[in-house]
Amino acid sequence: MKNIKKAVAINAILFAALFGLISLNKEFFRHSLNNTGFQKVFTDCFPNFIAAYLISLLSVSAVLIRKIKHGRLIVYACAIVVFLILMIEEIKPMWGANEYYDSNDIIASGVGSFFTIITYELLVLFEKRCKQREK
Secondary structure, rough: HHHHHHHHHHHHHHOOOOOOOHHHHHHHHHHOOOOOOHHHHHHHHHHHHHHHHHHHHHHHHHHHOOOOOOOOHHHHHHEEEEEEEEHHHHHHHOOOOOOOHHHHHHHHHHHHHHHHHHHHHHHHHHHHHHHHHOO
């Protein structure tokens, strides 16, 4: 029960961070960093990147805290599903999140999902090294 509460708390923080970072980007960064082509692309694609990354991280916290069997498969599958949903939303808007098609948004979603996998693998590696040092 303690592990479930820990996973729920971490996921609530990730969910709050998602909305906070997207709002910060929309209200502040887009207005102040929209001067050059790179900055415009970055601020326009940031919501897709951070959504893919943080939504996919929801599975990482649950897998690592609860030590779920086949955790790697679950994390990879969740990252791929999140990427596919965001890609489909970009190509054919269903929920009104996108106003126009932008291939950079698809790339940003893919990078965000990929970073989730990298984060998971680094956390697993860190956990293994910590266990080895304890012995």
